[in-house]
Amino acid sequence: MDEFVDAVTSRFKSPYFGYALLAFFALNWRGIFLLTVTDASPQDRLAAFDSVTDIYTLLILPLLTGAAVAASSHWVRFVFGLIARKPLELIDNMHLETEHKKTIRQTELEQSRTELFALKEKELIDRAKRDVEVAEISDKSLKQKLSAEIESLRRERDELSKKTHEIQLSKEAHELLKAAASNKNGTIMKPQTINKRSIQAGGLIFGSESQRDFVKYEAALDELVNHDLVKDRGYKGEIYELTHSGWQFASAL
CATH class of the missing domain: 1.10.10 (Arc Repressor Mutant, subunit A)
Incomplete structure (x- = not known):
């Protein structure tokens, strides 16, 4: 008995019988309404049901409708898939372009950072070379004066560099x-x-x-x-x- 019930249930769960059942209720809703709410004898309710239904609405049309919808459902999905494919491709391309621009921007920032560190390293080397050149000067007063001027310029350069990095301009x-x-x-x-x-x-x-x-x-x-x-x-x-x-x-x- 359980196997029979399961077989019937699985049949009704199939797309064809599901569409046929929906078509049955859509075509015969008046008769079902009269059959369930009419306050009369069973014979009168059946008569009211028979007056608005026939073999076409009860059997032939639901089966034909179920077959037509089941046969065309895949084509409908195919058509909607074709319609949706273009905007989906555009959305995917938009995301790819955004990621591409983000990657390019990150690469540019990394390159700028590398160039900045290279300039700072070169500046440190140049400073060390100047210190060596100043140390080789024999005149002490000239050496002290030149060292003070260089140190003043370096402090001004460092303050300007710090200010440049603090100010963020567009x-x-x-x-x-x-x-x-x-x-x-x-x-x-x-x-x-x-x-x-x-x-x-x-x-x-x-x-x-x-x-x-x-x-x-x-x-x-x-x-x-x-x-x-x-x-x-x-x-x-x-x-x-x-x-x-x-x-x-x-x-x-």
Whole structure:
């Protein structure tokens, strides 16, 4: 008996009979409703059920519907798979591009760190060589004076290097600072015109492509002002000049 029940259960769990059963309830819900809620004798309820059902809705159509849905379900899944494949590929490509850019950025940072350590090592070697050269000077007063001047320059260099690493500037701020330092006047201009807005430094023009591009470099100029690297020399916020700190910072870049 248990084997019979299991066999019947497994049959009804198959996709074909499941779809047929759903089709049966969908086609005969009126008759099932009348059969269950009508307050009458069993004969009257059966008569009400028979009045809205027939052999087609009870057997033929559910079996045909189940067969059609079961046969087409794989094709439906295939079509939806084709539709979803393109966006899924785009999403995968987007993740790959993000990882690729992240890897490139990490490589650039590691390379910059390696170059920085190499420069520091070279600077230490150069300092040691200068110390040897100073030690070979026979004139004691000249040696002491030269040693004091070199030590003063080294302290200034170390303080500037420390300050350079403490101040974190954006890429656009670095561009403006370098461009301004390339000119002996060290000026940055932000002319106020109605038609076109831009920022000019060292013979270069920044932020002229669009309003979004302009406000990006305008924010970079505000960075330089906040860090006391440039100072407003005009009355309308149109002319800026590098400060002493700005010149030192630019020379350390």
